[in-house]
Amino acid sequence: MKFTCEKNAFAREISFAQEIIASKNALSIMSNVLLEAADGALSLKATDIKVSFETVIPVDIADSGSVTVFCDKLSGILSSIPEGEIEIEQDEQKVIVKPTFKKVRFQLKTISSEKFPELPAAPEEAFFGVPAKELKAMIAQVVFAVSDDETRYFMNGVYLEKIEGGLVMVATDGRRLAFVKKEFDVGIPDFKGVIVPPKVLSLIAKRAPDEGLVELAVTDKNIFARFGSYKISSVLIEGQFPNYQKVIPESQRTAVQFKRSDLLEALKRVSIFVEQKSHRTFFQLSGGMLVLSSEESELGTAREEIPCRYDGPEVTIALNYKYVEDPLKSMASEYVNLEFTEPNRAITLSPDPKTDFFHIVMPMQIE
Numbered sequence: 001m002k003f004t005c006e007k008n009a010f011a012r013e014i015s016f017a018q019e020i021i022a023s024k025n026a027l028s029i030m031s032n033v034l035l036e037a038a039d040g041a042l043s044l045k046a047t048d049i050k051v052s053f054e055t056v057i058p059v060d061i062a063d064s065g066s067v068t069v070f071c072d073k074l075s076g077i078l079s080s081i082p083e084g085e086i087e088i089e090q091d092e093q094k095v096i097v098k099p100t101f102k103k104v105r106f107q108l109k110t111i112s113s114e115k116f117p118e119l120p121a122a123p124e125e126a127f128f129g130v131p132a133k134e135l136k137a138m139i140a141q142v143v144f145a146v147s148d149d150e151t152r153y154f155m156n157g158v159y160l161e162k163i164e165g166g167l168v169m170v171a172t173d174g175r176r177l178a179f180v181k182k183e184f185d186v187g188i189p190d191f192k193g194v195i196v197p198p199k200v201l202s203l204i205a206k207r208a209p210d211e212g213l214v215e216l217a218v219t220d221k222n223i224f225a226r227f228g229s230y231k232i233s234s235v236l237i238e239g240q241f242p243n244y245q246k247v248i249p250e251s252q253r254t255a256v257q258f259k260r261s262d263l264l265e266a267l268k269r270v271s272i273f274v275e276q277k278s279h280r281t282f283f284q285l286s287g288g289m290l291v292l293s294s295e296e297s298e299l300g301t302a303r304e305e306i307p308c309r310y311d312g313p314e315v316t317i318a319l320n321y322k323y324v325e326d327p328l329k330s331m332a333s334e335y336v337n338l339e340f341t342e343p344n345r346a347i348t349l350s351p352d353p354k355t356d357f358f359h360i361v362m363p364m365q366i367e
Helices: 007-020 071-080 132-145 150-155 198-207 260-273 321-330
Strands: 002-006 032-038 041-047 051-058 060-063 065-070 085-091 094-099 106-111 128-131 158-163 166-172 176-183 194-196 213-218 222-227 230-235 254-259 280-286 289-296 300-307 315-320 335-340 347-352 357-361
Touching: 002 007, 007 032, 007 041, 007 051, 007 071, 007 085, 007 198, 032 060, 032 071, 051 198, 065 071, 071 094, 071 106, 128 132, 132 158, 132 166, 132 176, 132 198, 132 213, 132 321, 132 357, 194 198, 198 222, 198 230, 254 260, 254 300, 260 280, 260 289, 260 300, 260 321, 260 335, 280 321, 315 321, 321 347, 321 357
Parallel strands: none
Antiparallel strands: 002 060, 002 085, 032 041, 032 065, 041 051, 051 230, 065 106, 085 094, 094 106, 128 213, 158 166, 158 194, 166 176, 176 357, 213 222, 222 230, 254 335, 280 289, 280 315, 289 300, 335 347, 347 357
């Protein structure tokens, strides 16, 4: 195998491959990226067994062939080389990397491409296209609410289900819940609700363009995404996702309206003195005013007042400030609503005016 290509284009895809790879062991095939040069193009593949990635870039091929190389070192080599054209050549059990404009040469040991695992594939009829911008907006509203508690593995992903005319995404860690629903003017094949690992959703959100479509497919064991020259797939999380409908209040008695930027900035300042484990912050509401306060034992306190639209009785709600801050960061509206019925029952955060998503947060004990 021998080919030349533009360094930046190659380095960009190797960087993407490195995001997929989990192992840092140079002797493991899982730490390697598969390079296949043929028909004027270079195919790159990477996998950590659960998540897989494939793309194609144009190159000038002198000799066709395939090989796997240690992705971490290849990425380091490319980042050290200035912009310009590079040459990559396979020589028995090693690959030689060198820029065509500079007298520097790198050698990397290889592992046979025959040992690289076969990547999963979905039938063509399973794919459906959704607007990339809409899909990325859905991911942004839920991915941060995924649980990291490995004992409750069924919460370690985002629940994706088909509804009539669209899709729903839900994530929860048992103390908060994020919900988003979007309708699409496309035919979506039937599939049962699945739990999607956040890693693959984050890759789609990071790499997919804002324009055009992302093609998705859901099978019994995997989810697939295609956009541009990229193909990404992931093993689904097995298990029964919680009945999220039971967590969503049918109605809330009281609504409070804030300016989103006011609340975000106040949370940033007051959070300096939250308890590091609980992140507990107090929201004290009274006529037209919200008082945010926190206290860190033996270190200090913080207190800030911001205006709000509220005309009910004085009430105090204790919340993990991160569970309020994360949704606020994902919103783009100028104003947000906080709705509740009792200070010790689930609250609802949503943009004002309401759209197709909302967030549920469980309060904490005041004492």
